[in-house]
Amino acid sequence: MNAIILSALCGVVMMFSGILLKNKSAIKYVAIAALLVLIIGNLFQFYGIYTIDIDSKGLLSFDRTGLFFNTIIFVATLAYFILSGSDIERAGPDVAEYFALIFFVLCGVTILTSFNGLLMFFIGIEILSIPLYILTGSDKKNLKSNEASLKYFLMGSFSTGILLMGITLIYGATGSFGLQSTTIKSAVTGFSSAGILAPVGLVLLFISMCFKVSAAPFHFWAPDVYDGAPSVFTSFMATIVKAAGFFAFIKLFAAKSEDFGPGPAWKLILFVIIVATLFIGNITAVFQQSVKRMLAYSSIAQAGFMLFALYSTNDFTKDGILLYTAAYSFATIGIFSILTKMEDYSLDGFNGLSKSQPVLAFTNTVFFLSLSGIPLTAGFFAKYYMLASAIKGGGSLSLVIIAVLFAAVSVYYYFKVIQAMYFKEGVAATNTPITGNFKVALIVLAAIIVILGIYPTALLGFYYF
Amino acid sequence: MTWLTLLLDVQDTSAASYLPIAIQLIFAAGFVAAMIGMSALVGPKRQTKDKLETFTSGITTHGDARQPMAIKYFLVAILFVLFDVEVIFFYPYAVNFRSLGWAGFVEVLMFVGFFLIGFTYIIKKGALTWED
């Protein structure tokens, strides 16, 4: 509850900071301070020390996983503010509003990690989505940004409509907004008790969530939106928002994994979706010349891996999604923060970065290695957990092998950037001077990724002990 | 599922129980379609030049109907709609005023507080200043 209330309040504070503070650069520090308060508030609840407690009549329920996920998301946002704060300032005139909108998104995230019924789930999804439509279009003079915003809004609205239809049908069939596993189970495995309505509702729910997390074949909006949005906000959307979407997706469909016995048909649907997502994301990313667009497709590909958590619901899933969120978000935030500093977003724009900016090139390499899932980086354990959960689920070795082959494909395009930075001659130009603070922040982020790669217990230890 | 089913008194949740609703929907849509289609087919048509002109109380039309309008108008209009919709929340409160008691009063005060914060925000942002 702390996080929900504080994040909304922080958003309001940010709204007014734009009016009260004349100095634009001070806004960033207010945002960082507000985020720190948010993190501390959330940790208080995590350790059960002091919490604001409002009776939500069973609409919300807080568990350790959700609160821990909140913490990861907030820390990732903190890294995002520190690394990309100055880019947010350059994104447009309404700096305070951008920060406020980001806090509102965080509010949506906190609801999505604690919903206890379809109603709150829907509200969370909406609070999460609406600020994003605005952020996507924040570059008002840029036609691509406008197009992306409109496209995102229309597609988002449709998927919300589908979501609502699904919720309606499930409510109609079961008479409840509850997340009880029996509800889902009867809907999935048997067509007898609840008739045809609940399965159809569940499929609609599933489709709309696939849309939100950009799983194929509902991914078409993602590249255009990620490419059109200002890069700073793409970074936020592709990492934090996406991870939260996944968390909600998994929470919704695997609410109680021990009772949840997905039928074979369900597994088949997921199998097809995972393979399609991996295929489209990876193969299309190979052909991109713009690093930004490549990252957009790679985020689809990474979504394919995160869907593993849905495919097999066991004790690895929870750790896996937590670790994946941390590994993927930290790395992608780092990459985008470097990308927004580059003059040229194409692959050739990175040529020779190791000569002109060795620190940027080195940390960027660590981030890309992490995305590829190379050992000694956090990305390895993220992928490891996902594969382990699928193998433990049993009978899905073929899916795992397909995923692994696509992981090898992903190495191809991730390494293209590394090749450009280290092995090719050129003068990679940055559009702003790189400050020492930025470099230090990058190094800290890279260090976190490496530490998680050597000793993931550092992260999961907090969760378990 | 069971306890909520009992709570909401939903006995029959099968698709078949929705059949009457489906019939009603089909009937409603069919009726509208039939009426429009019939009047288009059966009704008499006599088209003259005068008849196709825009009717403006007998005054001859001149100029374009699409006049440029200040963007501020839309801003004010949308803000009006926003606040107007929020006012709707007061109706249920007014109806249940007595039964909700002090707790309800505090909650509504909070609601009004948020309301005012938003209002202050748009004033401070200059969204309501008509002149530049």
Place this chain on the structure above:
Amino acid sequence: MIPLLLILIPVVSAILTFFLKNGNAAKNWALIASTATLIVGLYALCPVCKLEFDATWLPLLGSRFSLSLDGLSKMLVLLTAISFPVVFASTYNNEYKQSNAFYGLMLLTQAGLMGVFLASDCLLFYFFWELALIPVYFLCSIWGGEKRIAVTFKFFVYTFVGSLLMLIGILYLYFQTPDHSFAIKSFYALKLSASQQNLAFWLFFIAFAIKMPIFPLHTWQPDAYEQSPTAVTMILSGVMVKMGIYAVIRWLIPIFPSATVKYADIIIIASVIGMIYASLIAIKQDDVKRLVAYSSIAHIGLMSAVLFSLKTIGWNGVMIQMFNHGINVIGLWIVADAIEQKLGTRKFSELGGLAQKAPVLAILLVVLAFANVALPLTNAFVGEFLMFNGLFQYNFWIAGVAGISIILGAVYTLNMVQKIFYGQTVPATQNALEIKGNVQFVLIILVLVIIGFGVYPQPMIDLTKHIHP
């Protein structure tokens, strides 16, 4: 503690090397660090020291940071420990741009290799397996030849696909263990059904086969050897390919005994085809580096065929040959590098009569060439003799076909010696100079090792005699 030191010294010194601004300082520091590792490696040969290390690493996953040194590990650890100072010393005169990064990455590679040979926890093994690959990728891509980027990337993707398949295999086995552990003991204790073995066997074997490499998965190798800087090629062919063979002995055959027996024929036939194929191609080569690369494929093919023939005597040969092949091939690379550095070409067609100008080099090369064709009194003879002995026990015809490759090996090796060193001097070799100093010193030491173990191979046989299928 000793196993840990073998990894820690290279890692720590690698990190320090990255921060050395002065190129020469980095070079000297790398030489000192690798020599220190060598001393520890030699100390590890003593029979009384404690050769195990165990610490908690990932309690949630059931993986421990456990290292151990047995005879097989000792052999390869020793090879790794010897190779790096040899490589550093012999290429001492080469100048690299950003040499601190070069030497740092080399030392990291050493750490990875040491880890692979020491790990007795499967996840840890996988970690080091990858750790050995990443620095090599950067080494080849930054300091390699003209086509380096594409070639190295091919190498990287090949091995990466293999390792990922192995990871699946590891996870699959992990979930079969009753106590959910990655320890080698738990893996050995597994009672897998035939179908489980058949599946997981290939997941593991493809990774190892790519690394060795075994026909038809070898296509990355000649290009990678040719394009890599010579120092890296030495490590690649001298030590790194042994990772595959080591892994088959340690992690494949003991875990999947019945699958091994089932698929042994296929693998042996592929290996033998690879031997003949590589030897035939080697005959047609005009480039020293490519010739040595193909000759290396042929040697590794023989080792793999013998491994899967599962005969004790053959295995003893493989153990010895792993070490000896490393020494010999590094020697050959040193000669190739010396020629390229002095004359600026590696093509036979542009060379000739070098023996008149550089007699010492010629003598040393002839010894190395004899070792490469496994003539008696060179170290390779003992190994190859034992290996063929094993292969004959397995199947007469296969051994016979494999024997052809020895003849072919003699053809191309001696052909190379003749074309480069004898005959008329050509313009390129007109002003050639004798090798001096460090290169000469290192080559003489290697040749002494070759002859020494050729005459008295007993210590090596003793070291690994307890290992048998």
